[in-house]
Amino acid sequence: MNNELFVGSNVQLTKKNEDNSHTRGTSPQNITVILPAFNEEVSIGSIALLTRYYADNVIVVDDGSSDRTAEIARKAGANVIVHEVNKGKGAALKTGFEAATSLGADVIVTMDSDGQHNPAEIPKLVAPIIDGYAEMVNGSRYLNRADKNTPIYRRVGQTILDTATNMNSGLKITDSQSGFRAFAASTKNVFRFNAQGMAIESEMLADAGRSGLRIKEVEIGVRYDVDCSTENPIQHGLGVLVMVLKDIEFNKPLYYFTVPGLALGVGGLYMGAHFLQTFAMGGGLPFGPTMLMVLFIVIGSFMALTGILLHTVAGIAKKTRMA
Incomplete structure (x- = not known):
């Protein structure tokens, strides 16, 4: 049995493009959204359905889930790729980028699957790329210090990770841990996708900075009442920081x-x-x-x-x- 299963058809993709054209406007750019998911059966259906209004293709990478994530995403009209074992977010994004390229994507958007991000903000995120001002866009909760709902312990940890990530990448990013981003499809080979966990966000910024990509930030909102993460935030933060420091050591x-x-x-x-x-x-x-x-x-x-x-x-x- 193959380690990855692709579900979808050209007929379905064509119909999806026709259905979404009135919502997205007349832009000729193919927008494909990647939703890496691990045991997200509660939220994945609604997120996939909402996202389809703002994208040509929605790809859900089910990273070894033990629940009905893949089944529900498929019924919601997403193109589903299944990792039979959990490989981590970096591997899920790598799979998603490869699939998006094969579907003819011009702009690739990454989003979390737990409902924290609002799909209605996708047009705002992809606009700088479509207009030719950027090759990567980072959705930021703190661009104008707008997000006052962030718990204090998160904000302290975020500041530490932002500082370390910016030191490593040479950038001035206000939200280094954002999973809501847009990329020109031509940037796919810039990224290593080596990080196993959530450290992939910092790794991608480091790769983008070293490759000289034109990067822009746009303000986004976020919901914390739907955070389904089971990972301890302190353990998560320390893991990301260690990865960034190792990257600094070598680079x-x-x-x-x-x-x-x-x-x-x-x-x-x-x-x-x-x-x-x-x-x-x-x-x-x-x-x-x-x-x-x-x-x-x-x-x-x-x-x-x-x-x-x-x-x-x-x-x-x-x-x-x-x-």
């Missing part, structure tokens, strides 16, 4: 090694200057703090040099790939 070693190393080294030198001043005035040198000073200077120097070396190696490897 931006100056941030990961050199900057902290310089901070340690400078701290050690400051301690040394203070100890010398004390010694010159007739005081003694305390053994513990003196050894800590030496440790700071040695480790800081090693980290700073390691970062510079790795940065040089990464630059040579990048030039080699481009040659």
